[in-house]
Amino acid sequence: MGVTYKYFGAPDGATAARVPISMRPEELGGDELGMNGMFTKIKPETMAAMVLTGIEGVPLHKVPPLELVVLHPDYAVVRLPMTVVDPLRGIGEEAVGAAAFIWSTVPDRGGPRDAFNVYQLLHEWQDFSHRLHEAGHQAYCLVWP
Numbered sequence: 001m002g003v004t005y006k007y008f009g010a011p012d013g014a015t016a017a018r019v020p021i022s023m024r025p026e027e028l029g030g031d032e033l034g035m036n037g038m039f040t041k042i043k044p045e046t047m048a049a050m051v052l053t054g055i056e057g058v059p060l061h062k063v064p065p066l067e068l069v070v071l072h073p074d075y076a077v078v079r080l081p082m083t084v085v086d087p088l089r090g091i092g093e094e095a096v097g098a099a100a101f102i103w104s105t106v107p108d109r110g111g112p113r114d115a116f117n118v119y120q121l122l123h124e125w126q127d128f129s130h131r132l133h134e135a136g137h138q139a140y141c142l143v144w145p
Helices: 013-022 044-055 082-089 093-104 115-135
Strands: 004-010 038-040 067-071 076-080 138-144
Touching (some): 004 013, 082 115, 082 138
Antiparallel strands (some): 004 138
């Protein structure tokens, strides 16, 4: 069994901290935890590094750390900086394709990923970033085993 990551939007850290307890999207004023939420096995640190390095050209050692919102024995909630979410809204197909190719060549524990799968993932993230922006929310990630 691996760790599961659930990305969601919330207007502030206090609301995000209550999410693991309630898991009710209506409390957030959106559907980020419903059908349009994002369950994935991709760590938030990996997403941050991929977006900032692959799209923004930020050196890996300059990628900012994630902000811990809640640390509980059963789960954690972290906030992703908007510098990780916002760049996805403004890029086109060419940039998404280039970032997917770059990321597909970086080996992770499971080996390099297929560029098309990364491309699809980036499009999911792009849609997610638009929903967050429209709702005026920040990006958070619920992490649990």
